[in-house]
Amino acid sequence: MIMIAILIGCILGVVLGINAPMISYTYSSYLAIAIIAALDSVFGGITSVIKKNFDLKIFITGFFGNAILSILLTILGEKLNVDIYLAAIVVFVGRMFTNLAIIRRYYVDKWSERLKIGNKKQEEK
Numbered sequence: 001m002i003m004i005a006i007l008i009g010c011i012l013g014v015v016l017g018i019n020a021p022m023i024s025y026t027y028s029s030y031l032a033i034a035i036i037a038a039l040d041s042v043f044g045g046i047t048s049v050i051k052k053n054f055d056l057k058i059f060i061t062g063f064f065g066n067a068i069l070s071i072l073l074t075i076l077g078e079k080l081n082v083d084i085y086l087a088a089i090v091v092f093v094g095r096m097f098t099n100l101a102i103i104r105r106y107y108v109d110k111w112s113e114r115l116k117i118g119n120k121k122q123e124e125k
Contacts, residue, residue: 002049033074033085037066040092043099050106066092 023031041063048054070088077084 002046029085030071030074033070033088034067036089036092036096037070038063040096040099041066043096043103047099047102050103 041059044062045054045059048059070085070092073088074085
């Protein structure tokens with residue numbers, strides 16, 4: 001079910017992205033950091049579904065909270081003439097890799113169990 005939602009979201013993003021106007025270069029850094037923060041929240045949500053402790057309120061507040069905080073860090077960094085947004089990118093991308101590793105392990109274990117069950121059924125025949 002989640003994979004179908006992800007697939008629909010990706011298709012919608014591609015269709016809207018092709019038809020949407022181009023983002024100005026001045027706002028591209030804000031959009032990039034917001035997308036990375038949102039992707040971190042999505043991977044965290046998938047991980048929490050796998051761990052069976054997903055809470056929609058936590059997901060929604062984390063999704064928008066991370067995006068807004070990262071945009072504010074980017075604005076502050078531009079005002080101070082310091083690339084603070086790089087710290088946010090490092091944190092969010094690190095968490096994304098951690099969550100992706102958890103998701104990958106879950107599906108590899110699930111696939112391995114199915115293979116073991118299939119092999120046992122073939123041996124019994």
